[in-house]
Amino acid sequence: MTWFLDNADRIGDLTLRHLWLSVLPVLLGFLLAVPIGWWAQRHPRIGAVVLGSGSILYTVPSLPLLVILPGVLGTSFLDPINVVVVLTLYAVALLVRTAADAFAQVPRDVVDAADATGHSSAQRALRVELPLAGPVLLAGVRVASVSTVSLVTVGALIGVSNLGSLFTEGFQRSNTPEIVIGLAVVVALALALDTIWVLLGRVLMPWVRGARTTA
Amino acid sequence: MIEFRSVSKTFADGTTAVRDFNLVLPSRTTTVLVGSSGCGKTTLLRMVNRLIEPSSGQVLIDDVDVATRNPVELRRSIGYVMQHAGLLPHRRVVDNVAVPLRLSGVPRTEATARALAALETVGLDPALARRYPRQLSGGQQQRVGVARGLVADPNILLMDEPFGAVDPIVRVDLQRELLRLQRELGKTIVFVTHDIDEAFLLGDQVVILRRGGEVAQVGTPAEILAAPADDFVRSFVGLDRAHRALHIEERGGQRVVVDGDGRPAGVLDPA
Known part of the structure; x- marks a missing residue:
């Protein structure tokens, strides 16, 4: 506890770094995965290949990827961009299949009604399919968010400071409280973000709750 | 006026x-396409607003x-009411009805008012306007579907078994x-059903279809009942069953209409 109070400023600073290193990949991953998933679901054959490669991508270990990436991107080894790119790739890998499933479960007769009432393809995708895919997409974002918050800590190994730095430092100095506190803050951050996604979902998708009250 | 010219699909x-379907649907009247499942009636309906394209032949609206x-523009100019209402579950009732207006670029406040x-x-x-579709009964949802079909005041209204999924009283x-509504609005309605009683009730012109979209008979309900084209039509409209085969009997000085089983169906009004 003493260690926590003595280092409160630093923990606060690391938490903020950790926060943006987590949120940015989830948001970027979401923005990339939704159109890919939508497309994959409409073209099942090539779509299956895309979804398969997503799963393979997710099995690549993060540490070697973080080491190789600066060479590929031409970024400096310590650049946080590397972490953001790697975690975005993982988020895409996780979310593409969810997105495809989310669009696939939109009821066929609702899509048909959208066509019959004169939606163009783009209007149908954005005003009908996307909102109705929302609840499943939200579930995917929650998983990706928790997984990303924990993956960010790996960045500390290559010198990108975040809450994971408390682990590396704690091990080097045999400082157990530092490790435990690091762990607790990471978990707290993951839970806090999760709560935000759930609340955001309620604001953006009021009909989900509206339906439940009478169903 | 809607016209099908040797349409096949x-x-x-x-x-x-x-297969080679020809029909003229006069303006401001209701034409009912009736037949069992697989007779192509829904396919024909969906060709009018290009949800389905014919393999050959033409569909014309006012020549x-x-x-x-443009299919999207065309669909916006035609009302469409479907089975199970087909409402968007994530929009409130009033917003569902406003959809065709919003898509045509009508400003939000005006669209909501209409x-x-x-x-x-x-x-x-x-009071139901602010609810979501799932909070309504089947009959209420279907009314919302009809309201959506009418809101943009289209000349043509396509109705695909709109009342098939609600209970008989509703x-x-x-x-x-x-x-x-039809007496007040005078739309050109194309109505699809498998229920011959519904067809005779609503249709100015009734088209009885066999499998493969082949026309068995076209006419007013009275024409079809008076002169069924063949045994298929006779059986389809129920002339071989007791409730349609009515005759008159004198009972106690009154002329009573009796069905094929001898059950009184009503009296013959002297007027």
Whole structure:
């Protein structure tokens, strides 16, 4: 506890770094995965290949990827961009299949009604399919968010400071409280973000709750 | 006026839904396409607003081939009411009704006002306007579907078994409501059903279809009942069953109409 109070400023600073290193990949991953998933679901054959490669991508270990990436991107080894790119790739890998499933479960007769009432393809995708895919997409974002918050800590190994730095430092100095506190803050951050996604979902998708009250 | 000119439709899987179909649907009247499942009636309906394209032949609206029109624009100019209402579950009732207006670029406040008026036209309580579709009964949802079909004041209204999924009492209610609306609005209605009683009740012109979109008979309900074209039509409209084979008997000085089983169906009004 003493260690926590003595280092409160630093923990606060690391938490903020950790926060943006987590949120940015989830948001970027979401923005990339939704159109890919939508497309994959409409073209099942090539779509299956895309979804398969997503799963393979997710099995690549993060540490070697973080080491190789600066060479590929031409970024400096310590650049946080590397972490953001790697975690975005993982988020895409996780979310593409969810997105495809989310669009696939939109009821066929609702899509048909959208066509019959004169939606163009783009209007149908954005005003009908996307909102109705929302609840499943939200579930995917929650998983990706928790997984990303924990993956960010790996960045500390290559010198990108975040809450994971408390682990590396704690091990080097045999400082157990530092490790435990690091762990607790990471978990707290993951839970806090999760709560935000759930609340955001309620604001953006009021009909989900509206339906439940009478169903 | 809608016109089908030697329209055929063969789907990708090889089934022929419609073969060389010809029909003229006069403006401001109700034409009912009736037949059992697989007779191509829904396929024909969906060709009018290009949800399905014919394999050959033409569909014309006021002498313009619909194939020459932009499908999205075309659909916005035609009302469509479907089975199970087909409402968007994530939009409130009033916003569902306003959809065709919003898609045509009508500003939100005006669209909402017209949507509320359309809900009133179909006899729905304005208190329901803020609800989501799932919070409504099947009959109420269907009224919302009709309101959405009418809100943009289209000349043509396509109705695909709109009352097929509601219970019989609500169905009778909705049918009466549609007859009232049609008297007031005078739309060109194309109505699809498998229920011959519904067809005779609503149709100015009734088209009885066999499998493969082949026309068995076209005419007014009275024409078809008076002179069924063949045994298929006789059996389809129920002339071989007791409830349609009525005759008159004198009972106690009154002329009573009796069905084929001898059950009185009503009296013959001297007027």
